[in-house]
Amino acid sequence: MKRVMSGNETVSQAVKLSRVQVISAYPITPQTSISEKLSEICGSGEMDAKFVKVESEHSAMATLIGASSTGVRTFTATSSQGLALMQELLFWVSGARLPVVMVNVNRAMAAPWTIWCDQTDSVSQRDTGWLQFYCWSNQEILDSVICAFRIAEELLIPCMVCHDGFFISHTHEVIDIPEQNQVDAFLPPRKAEYKLDTANPRTFSGGTMPSMFMEFRYKVQAAFERAQGVIDQTYKQFAQTFGRDYRAVEPYYADDAEILLIASGSAASTVYHTVRQMRESGRKVGLLRMRQLRPLPVEGVLKHLTDGAALAVIDRNLSPGTGGVFAQELRAALHRKGSDHRVHEFVGGLGGRDITAADIEKICDDLDNKTADPAGINWVGLNR
Amino acid sequence: MPELPVSQARMSWNKTGSWRSSTPGHRGKLPPCNFNCPAAEDIRGYLDLMKKGKVAEAFELLTQKNPLPAVCGRVCYHPCQTDCNRHSFDTELQIRSVEMLIGDWGIQHKRRVRLPEIGAEKVAVVGAGPAGLAAAHYLRRGGVNVVMYDENHHPGGILHYGIPAYRLDKEILQAELKRVLDGVDFKANMRLGSDFDLGTLDEFDALFIATGAHVSKSMRIDGEELAGVESGLDFLKRVNSGQRVRLDGKQVVVIGGGNTACDVARSAYRLGASVTVAYRRTENEMPAFAEEVEQLKAEPIELEFLVAPARIQQETDGHLKVTCHRMELGEPDADGRRRTVVIDGADFTMIADVVFAAIGEDPDLDIAPGLTYASDGTLDLSQIDQRIRDKLFLGGDILPNPRTVPHAVASGRIAAEQISAFLKGVPYERPEKPAEMAGPEDINFSYFARINYAKRAASSNGTDGALDEAGAIDEANRCLSCGVCFECDTCYNYCPDLAIVRTPGGYKANLDYCKGCGICARECPSGTLGMKGGKVA
Numbered sequence: 001m002k003r004v005m006s007g008n009e010t011v012s013q014a015v016k017l018s019r020v021q022v023i024s025a026y027p028i029t030p031q032t033s034i035s036e037k038l039s040e041i042c043g044s045g046e047m048d049a050k051f052v053k054v055e056s057e058h059s060a061m062a063t064l065i066g067a068s069s070t071g072v073r074t075f076t077a078t079s080s081q082g083l084a085l086m087q088e089l090l091f092w093v094s095g096a097r098l099p100v101v102m103v104n105v106n107r108a109m110a111a112p113w114t115i116w117c118d119q120t121d122s123v124s125q126r127d128t129g130w131l132q133f134y135c136w137s138n139q140e141i142l143d144s145v146i147c148a149f150r151i152a153e154e155l156l157i158p159c160m161v162c163h164d165g166f167f168i169s170h171t172h173e174v175i176d177i178p179e180q181n182q183v184d185a186f187l188p189p190r191k192a193e194y195k196l197d198t199a200n201p202r203t204f205s206g207g208t209m210p211s212m213f214m215e216f217r218y219k220v221q222a223a224f225e226r227a228q229g230v231i232d233q234t235y236k237q238f239a240q241t242f243g244r245d246y247r248a249v250e251p252y253y254a255d256d257a258e259i260l261l262i263a264s265g266s267a268a269s270t271v272y273h274t275v276r277q278m279r280e281s282g283r284k285v286g287l288l289r290m291r292q293l294r295p296l297p298v299e300g301v302l303k304h305l306t307d308g309a310a311l312a313v314i315d316r317n318l319s320p321g322t323g324g325v326f327a328q329e330l331r332a333a334l335h336r337k338g339s340d341h342r343v344h345e346f347v348g349g350l351g352g353r354d355i356t357a358a359d360i361e362k363i364c365d366d367l368d369n370k371t372a373d374p375a376g377i378n379w380v381g382l383n384r
Numbered sequence: 385m386p387e388l389p390v391s392q393a394r395m396s397w398n399k400t401g402s403w404r405s406s407t408p409g410h411r412g413k414l415p416p417c418n419f420n421c422p423a424a425e426d427i428r429g430y431l432d433l434m435k436k437g438k439v440a441e442a443f444e445l446l447t448q449k450n451p452l453p454a455v456c457g458r459v460c461y462h463p464c465q466t467d468c469n470r471h472s473f474d475t476e477l478q479i480r481s482v483e484m485l486i487g488d489w490g491i492q493h494k495r496r497v498r499l500p501e502i503g504a505e506k507v508a509v510v511g512a513g514p515a516g517l518a519a520a521h522y523l524r525r526g527g528v529n530v531v532m533y534d535e536n537h538h539p540g541g542i543l544h545y546g547i548p549a550y551r552l553d554k555e556i557l558q559a560e561l562k563r564v565l566d567g568v569d570f571k572a573n574m575r576l577g578s579d580f581d582l583g584t585l586d587e588f589d590a591l592f593i594a595t596g597a598h599v600s601k602s603m604r605i606d607g608e609e610l611a612g613v614e615s616g617l618d619f620l621k622r623v624n625s626g627q628r629v630r631l632d633g634k635q636v637v638v639i640g641g642g643n644t645a646c647d648v649a650r651s652a653y654r655l656g657a658s659v660t661v662a663y664r665r666t667e668n669e670m671p672a673f674a675e676e677v678e679q680l681k682a683e684p685i686e687l688e689f690l691v692a693p694a695r696i697q698q699e700t701d702g703h704l705k706v707t708c709h710r711m712e713l714g715e716p717d718a719d720g721r722r723r724t725v726v727i728d729g730a731d732f733t734m735i736a737d738v739v740f741a742a743i744g745e746d747p748d749l750d751i752a753p754g755l756t757y758a759s760d761g762t763l764d765l766s767q768i769d770q771r772i773r774d775k776l777f778l779g780g781d782i783l784p785n786p787r788t789v790p791h792a793v794a795s796g797r798i799a800a801e802q803i804s805a806f807l808k809g810v811p812y813e814r815p816e817k818p819a820e821m822a823g824p825e826d827i828n829f830s831y832f833a834r835i836n837y838a839k840r841a842a843s844s845n846g847t848d849g850a851l852d853e854a855g856a857i858d859e860a861n862r863c864l865s866c867g868v869c870f871e872c873d874t875c876y877n878y879c880p881d882l883a884i885v886r887t888p889g890g891y892k893a894n895l896d897y898c899k900g901c902g903i904c905a906r907e908c909p910s911g912t913l914g915m916k917g918g919k920v921a
Contacts, residue, residue, distance in 0.1 A: 097388035156387060194390045203391040203398075216389050 001177045007168040010138040010175055011077060011103050011161075012037035014145035016047045017183040018101075020075040022067035024052040024060040026082060029115045030165035031105040034077040057082035061089040061100075068098040069204055071195030073149060076100070079165060080107035080121045087125065090158075094129025094220060096205045099152035099159075099190070101145065102130075106265065106316075107165040108351045116352020117165040119265065119317040123293060123325040125160070129220055131227060132293040134264040135163040138173040143244055146178075146187060147234050153190050154230050155223045164316075166352070167266035178242055186241045227295045249300030250289040253279055256306070257286025259367050263314040264290040264326065267355045271314065274360040285364055290326060298333035310367045311341050314360075314380070316349040323347060323377045344372050348380025355380060400881055404900035408875070408884075408893045411826070411914035412818050413867035416467035417479055419821035422790035423450040423797070427464050427479055428868050434482060434860035439853065443490045446483065447497075450793050451521045451564045452514065452543075454491055454556050457484025459547055460790050461673040469824050469866050474834040478859055481849045485856040491559040499567045500527040505807045508533065508588040509568075510576050510751075513541025514789045515594035515780025518796030519803070521564045523592075526804050530568045531588070535575035537625075539565060541596055542781075543789070545621040546644070548651045577751040582772050590803045591772065594780035594796060595751055597787065601744040603639060607696030608741070612704050616640065616648035616742030623651055632656035637706055637734055639663075639693055640742035641670035646680045648740045653685055660686040660734065662693065664711050664724045692724065694731060696739060706734045747782045760784075777803055822867030826911025831874070835862050865910040875904035875913055 005013065011034045015023070023042065025035035042051035052067075054060045057078050064074040078086065083104055093100050108118040122132060133148065135141045141163055148159035163169060194202065208216065231248060239245040253275055254260060263271045268289040278285045288304055290297070305311075315324020322328055327345035334341055346363055349355040359380050366372040386392060417427040426449065430442040446453050457480050468476035489495075505528050509520045512534035520530045538544045539561050543552065574580060576595060585591050600615035602608060616638060623629050636652045638645050641663035653659045661680070663670060666689045670677050681687065690711040697705045710730035713722040747763075749755045754767025761784035765773050779795035781787050798814070805812035851859060869890040876884045876891055883897035884904055893904070905913040 095389070194386070194388060201395045202393075203395050205389045206391065208389055212385070212389075215385055219385075219387055 001179075002174055003177055004172050005138060005175055006033070006170055006172050007135075007138045007141055007163050008033040008105065008170070009037060010142045011145060012041065013175075013177055014142045015075050016041060017178065017180060018075075018146055018149050018187055019073065019184070019189070020047075020049050020101075020149075021072035022050050022052065022064065022074045023076065024054055024063035024067070024074075025076045025078065026054055026057045026060050028057070028079045028082040030107060030117075030169045031077045031079040031082070031103070033169075034103060034105070038075075038077075057085045058089060061086040061093065064100050065089060065092060065096065065098060066196075068093075068100050069096070069196045071190060071192035073153075073190045074098075074100050075102070077103040077105065079105045080109055083121050083125060084109065087128065090125055090128035090130060092205070093158045095216070097156035097220075099149070099156055101148045101152055101159045101161065103141075103145065104160050104162045105165045105169045106162050114351045115165070117167055117266075117316070118350045118352070119162065119164075119315075119325075120319075120350075122160060122162045123317045124319070126294055126325065126329075129157070129224075130294065131155075131157055131159045131224075131231075133159065133161045134291055134293065135161065135168065136265055136269045136289065138168070138171070139175045139244070140246070141168070142175055142177070143238065143242070143246065146183060147231075147238055147246075149190075150187050150234050151227070151231055154234075155227055157220070157223050157227065162265070164266040182241055186238065224295050228297065228299070231292075231295075246291065247300060248292050248297030249304070250291060251304045252276075252287040252289070254286035254288055254304040256284060257309055258284040259312065259364050260286050260288055260305070260309045261312050261314060261360065261363070262288045262290060262301070262326065262330065264293075265316065267314055267316050267349055270355055270357060271360055274357040277357070278361065278364065283364065293326065293329065296329050296333050298330070298337060301330065302334070302337060302339065305339065305341055309341070310344065312344045312346055312363055312367055312372070314346045314348065314355065314363070316355065318347055318350060342374055344374060344378060345376070346372075346378045346380050348382070353381060399896040400883070400899050401895045401897060404895075404898060406900045406902065406915040406917045407895060407898060408900075408902070408904050408913050409916050410869075410912055411820075411822070411867065413820045413822040413826060413911065414818050415866040415868055416469060416821045416823070417464035417477075417866075419818075420463040420467060422463065422786070422788060423456070423794045425449045425464075425483075427483075428863065428865060430486065431477070431479070431482065431860040431863040432865065432870060434486070434857055435863065437857055439486065439489050440493075440495075443486050443495060446486055447490070449797065450790070451518055452487070452560055452789070452793060453483050454487025454560045455514075455543055455552060456789060456793070457481070457487050458552050458556070459543070461675065461788060467821065467823075469822070469827050469864050470862060472824050473827075473829055473832070473864075477862055478849060478851070481851045482856045482859050484849065485851050485853060487560065488556070489853070490563070491556065496563060496566055497521075497525055499524060502529045502567075503527040505529065505589045506531070506587070507590045507592060507803055507807075508585045509592045509594070510534075510585075511541060511594035511596055511780065511782075512536070512539035512570065513594060513596045513780055514543060514792035515596075515796035515799070516541070516592065517561065517564050518793045519592045519594065519779060519799045520568045520796075522797050522800035523803060524567045526800070528804070528807070532565070532568050532570045533574040533576065533580070534570070534572060535579075537572050539570055539572075542598070545624045546598075546617060546647070548620065548624065548647050548654075550650070550654065551647070577748075582752050582768065582776075586771060588775070589807055590775045590777060592777045592779060592796075592799050592803060593751070593782065594778070594792070594799075595748055595782055596792075597745040597747045597781035599746045599748050600741055601746055603693060603741050603743060605693055605695050607698075607704075610696055610698055610704065612698075612737060613696055613739045613741065616644050616740040617745060619740055620644070620647055620651060623655070629655055631738065634658070634737040635703075635735060636660070636738045636740065637662060637736040638740045638742055640744070641665065641672060642742065642744065643672045643676055644745070645740075645742035646672045646676040648742050649680060649685050650683060652738075652740070653683055657738070658686075660688055660736075662688045662691040662708065662734070664690065664692040665713065665722070666690060669713075669721060688734075690724075692726070693739075699735070704736045704739055706736055706739060708732055708734060745781075745787075775806070777806075822911045827864055827866060828907065828909045828911070831872075831909035832864060865912075867911050869912045870910060872909060874907050874909055878903045878907045
């Protein structure tokens with residue numbers, strides 16, 4: 001069934017199709033229309049789930065910790081300051097191995113006050129033990145949320161599905177809504193090995209001595225190391241059921257590219273169109289679209305690297321004092337893999353500023369002319 | 385090791401409660417109204433029913449302990465209000481007004497007690513004052529055949545013959561007594577000791593004697609025997625019997641400072657006399673209830689304090705010359721009351737047509753030959769025939785009880801309970817009274833709103849302190865329910881461990897989950913819940 005929907009409305013469809021049982025969320029722009037729609041369809045009975053009203057994002061996540069511990073499927077959505085308010089509980093969720101799924105609609109962190117898009121909110125949570133997915137279309141949001149539940153429940157690792165505030169959240173596109181029975185077949189009800197049960201009480205995440213704590217952390221790390229395999233397997237089965245194929249890293253004109261642009265989210269779609277235009281004029285540029293930050297899909301990147309290709313990572317986020325997070329992560333991962341590719345860092349589009357086709361052509365020019373700084377931040381569209 | 389940090393053993397051995405060092409429970413404190421009520425009424429209980437508009441249920445509850453609510457709403461000195469915790473918050477609850485409304489409601493709605501069939505036991509009650517009335521009523525409610533004797537024509541004793549009509553309307557009294565004596569065989573004009581004696585009551589299985597205290601104490605001064613020098617109580621009895629007593633334009637001196645003196649003075653004033661009350665101590669020492677003193681002072685009646693009569697002489701014109709000492713207060717005596725000392729050379733005289741002595745009353749010992757006081761103030765019954773003595777119970781003012789209507793009612797009700805136990809041949813166990821009452825420190829005033837009582841006083845129907853039904857319900861709604869759960873759900877809502885569970889009529893803590901944090905007790909608005917120390921496994 002095809003429908004025209006905004007990115008946020010697509011999330012609600014995915015949550016409904018995934019038969020989530022407990023939802024708790026607190027409104028924040030640009031996420032609000034997700035929780036609004038979900039509360040409506042919970043209230044009307046269209047969706048058989050409990051929507052728990054709370055007074056903050058912190059409480060929303062705390063509610064889901066309790067709910068998820070009983071073995072049910074849970075969901076929340078937030079943005080920016082709301083995500084930051086949840087932070088201590090993000091660690092708790094992953095440490096307790098609760099397969100919570102959250103949509104984060106990317107919005108810059110204040111101050112100064114802003115409601116516009118960048119990814120600093122979610123990338124700065126990279127150490128909290130959540131898988132992170134970045135979408136560039138409404139259809140991909142729907143598919144990613146459904147997949148996220150399966151991946152989270154298999155790994156017992158929570159999943160964050162991100163899309164760019166306004167650029168995607170409030171943009172309408174045609175999406176293909178799968179049939180409920182197809183989704184049910186792909187995503188069966190959650191089966192929790194351990195759950196809160198008054199008839200069979202257990203202590204969950206109780207005080208743990210130094211003799212055991214590190215082992216639990218090791219198990220989380222081990223789950224992340226298994227994660228890419230589980231994700232790839234999930235995509236394969238998703239493609240078999242729904243006919244849409246996803247990969248962790250999606251290449252476009254990558255294999256013979258002399259300049260390889262690496263981007264995520266809505267910026268990647270601008271890069272995509274710019275690459276197509278530049279190819280028409282004969283320039284050998286390509287795109288690697290990063291669909292994950294955690295686990296970082298370094299194998300997916302390596303697969304498309306050719307000797308001598310210039311790498312340019314475009315980050316719509318900033319870790320002050322270092323630079324763009326995707327660039328740093330990739331540089332470290334490539335180094336670990338023994339690659340000697342130099343990663344050029346480009347930071348732009350912060351606080352909702354557009355990253356335009358002209359910006360992208362200029363990045364390519366700077367790489368060609370060797371005017372790009374190979375060792376520091378190259379600012380995109382900055383007025384100094 | 386499991387994938388996630390979860391215990392592998394069942395943890396049912398280790399409930400939340402195993403951390404606990406104290407547990408919530410009822411403090412068992414009484415509301416001040418209940419604590420102070422001499423008649424042991426469940427005042428908080430009937431206020432709660434009134435809150436819900438359940439007047440009939442309130443009437444039933446009240447009359448389980450006191451069959452005379454319309455009377456007591458008017459004449460009781462309402463110690464229930466003294467320590468009301470509203471006192472320090474806005475103003476104390478007008479409990480006596482609510483009691484009066486409930487009593488009047490019972491009269492208006494012609495409430496009758498559903499009486500059981502009369503059984504085999506027969507009990508004689510002598511004296512139809514508040515103690516005898518209560519005893520007869522509760523015995524009859526228990527199925528006992530009750531025969532009641534009184535020397536007067538009307539039942540009621542002091543209620544009818546002592547308390548003036550302006551304080552207790554005779555129609556209200558008679559209507560209430562009709563219900564109270566329903567099913568009781570009342571024999572009027574039968575005076576124990578002259579019309580019959582204890583021996584003639586031998587046919588009864590038990591006897592209850594509550595003949596009261598109505599013999600005026602002697603002033604022990606010269607001239608006490610003169611015409612025009614009378615017992616104040618006898619005067620009240622004549623007035624209350626409907627006799628025409630003329631005092632127009634007369635000078636009346638009332639000797640005494642108790643409730644009788646107040647009633648005598650105010651009654652004489654209403655009959656047209658100019659009245660002076662002479663009391664040997666000061667206003668602070670007056671034994672009359674404070675409210676009666678206030679009412680006395682509000683009328684154009686002269687008050688002479690620190691004055692004691694020395695002698696009374698008849699003038700040639702027929703007037704009485706009352707020579708008085710001026711007194712001063714000395715050291716406290718054994719009772720703690722300050723002694724009075726005569727000031728030498730300060731005597732003065734008052735001229736009167738009538739002098740009423742109202743310095744106290746003694747029980748009438750002529751009811752049985754050989755009756756005397758024992759050293760502890762009780763009656764020495766040793767001269768009474770053993771057969772009678774073994775089934776004899778005493779109550780009311782004949783005993784050294786505080787001489788108030790509610791004390792007499794309580795005495796009669798308890799006697800009924802004792803007699804019932806006696807008839808069944810089982811020991812009587814008096815219910816224990818909790819040691820403490822809930823004070824202002826126990827109440828969480830933040831949960832309550834201040835209510836301006838003065839605004840609602842307008843709803844009064846004209847009788848002193850009277851409220852209509854809506855007014856009484858409003859008043860009951862001011863009740864703080866001190867020390868008693870009123871099912872507000874505060875503990876239930878606040879408990880972080882969901883350990884408070886609702887039970888019929890209240891809550892209890894599920895000690896499997898209570899970790900003893902005490903939030904329930906801290907938040908309890910009425911001071912019902914408290915924490916008890918000690919580790920409880």
